[in-house]
Amino acid sequence: MIEQLKRVIKLLDNLSKLSSDNHSTFTRKELKTQFSNYDLSKMEKNNDIERSERGIYTLNDYLPDMFSIYQLKYQRGIYCLNTALYLLDFSDRYPDKLDMMFPQGYNTSKISTQISAHTQLSKYFDLGIIKVKTMNGNEVKTYSLERTLAEILRPQNHVDPDIVTNAYKKWANRKNKDIGELFLFAQKFKTINQVQSYLEVLL
Structure with a gap:
């Protein structure tokens, strides 16, 4: 349980660092530099990120930037x-x-x-x-x-x-x-x- 919590914290920390550079919108290619397919699926399921278009994701606490x-x-x-x-x-x-x-x-x-x-x-x-x-x-x-x-x-x-x-x-x-x-x-x-x-x- 502790290891799983540490992993979640690390994922969110990496996402925070990436968002500081790229703000609210990312391509899947950009996210893949930091996260595995499993991680991306997990974050999408947890509503940390949302797929706005095919291959494009937005942080869920931001309004979509069309x-x-x-x-x-x-x-x-x-x-x-x-x-x-x-x-x-x-x-x-x-x-x-x-x-x-x-x-x-x-x-x-x-x-x-x-x-x-x-x-x-x-x-x-x-x-x-x-x-x-x-x-x-x-x-x-x-x-x-x-x-x-x-x-x-x-x-x-x-x-x-x-x-x-x-x-x-x-x-x-x-x-x-x-x-x-x-x-x-x-x-x-x-x-x-x-x-x-x-x-x-x-x-």
């Missing part, structure tokens, strides 16, 4: 558009579906219905990727603010005009805004005229 869960599930995807604005604190509207960008040719047919999948030419896909932390402290990939501001003006992306206007107003009031980068992305995405229209009013 941004982190789907980033781990679709590691090639980059958060974009409405979701990028939300993660960058340039929109207070939680997206109905999480916008994710994938390289052209990526098979999006089996992606979760909770994801709004977009594709982009490979030459543009990797441009402007940054990492941000969610409210749960998990790190995810999104596009930079300037890339997002240029991209949300593309008609095919159907971003709510109110969200666009509010994002541009907030950006215009920033001290460290990068106008050059905004115009660079606007040229790539052919939204230069729309961007100029906003800046003429706001700057």
